[in-house]
Amino acid sequence: MQQVLIHVIPIFFALYMYVSLFHKTRLHWVIRGVLLFLILISCQYPAFCRSFFVGYDDRVPHLGIVLYCWLFSTQLLLVLAAFAKDFVGLIYRLVRKTKLPHPTTTAVSLLSIAMLVAAFGSYSALSQPPIYRLDVPIKNLPDSLDGFTIAQLSDIHASPLLDRSRLVKVVERTNALKPDMVAVTGDIVDGKTEARLQDVLPLKELHAPYGVFAIEGNHEHYVDYDAWMATYPTLNMTVLHNSHQILDVNGAKLAIVGITDPMAARYHREYPDIKKAMSGIPEGTVSILLSHQVKYSRDYAKYPIALQLSGHTHGGQIFGMHWLAQIINKGFVKDKYQIGDMLLYVNRGTGLWYGFPIRLGIPSEITLVTLKKKN
Structure with a gap:
């Protein structure tokens, strides 16, 4: 039907x-x-x-x-x-x-x-996404983390439309920023592994001293989920499923937390569990959350999270239509939002889904986040 x-x-x-x-x-x-x-x-x-x-x-x-x-x-x-x-x-x-x-x-x-x-x-x-630079002031940020940079790619949607050649340039431009860490916040690819693997291989060339971290998006669940979850680590990406990894940055601790996507419920997979993902993080550790969707950000802000990096909305793609996207996503659509002590940043998408291939007034982006001591 x-x-x-x-x-x-x-x-x-x-x-x-x-x-x-x-x-x-x-x-x-x-x-x-x-x-x-x-x-x-x-x-x-x-x-x-x-x-x-x-x-x-x-x-x-x-x-x-x-x-x-x-x-x-x-x-x-x-x-x-x-x-x-x-x-x-x-x-x-x-x-x-x-x-x-x-x-x-x-x-x-x-x-x-x-x-x-x-x-x-x-x-x-x-076209190639512009670079958007974002300074994030964080209270009680250790000196070693002052100036720590994170390059965020989101909603790459590798496909026949946004193919390997485009992603090669995205990776080159991301590496040129020389970030300390790279975060890939979901919806990396559209299609089966045998059809799209060549289009995502450029991600293997991403370089950052503290690693490349990735989470799933809703599109990962639609086609070949298990195969893609097995493939992403071979591209030198650490995939976080309701889990975290603590980085040691010159003696200072930085927790990178990643959760699954709510679409998991439709396919009887692991639902987002922020409590599980945060469990075991020492008190006082600066924590950064990677969550593809933004609908539950107000719930996540109840935890000691300094920054949430998300995507999913593509910024609405068309000026005017972004207001509808904002309503659908509980008030969040693009740019930054302060929710209590947590700053939410919603990436407008490094790519876009090939099913709606148009942007008007809302460009794509590669985001370079810099952590700053809050005065």
């Missing part, structure tokens, strides 16, 4: 958009036919993602996948434009007692704008 819906629902929205914008225009019937064909093709992108991206995507050139993403993004914007046009048209008819003028001009204008904006949004989604 789910496979049927993923084909049918997009067709419904595509046809609505076509009828709303193009059906009554004076465009030549050939042009309208080509538009309808492209609209029907692009609306099947979600189904393409589910069925084609799990192992057979190598049959499609990367440029072809990028162009398909652009078509899909254009259609998404046109659907929104159709809703907006119909709403404005309804108000216009109520006030002026007549229909909106020039349907052909309206349709062509909206199509042109959508194509340009989608091209920019797709470029923003696929």
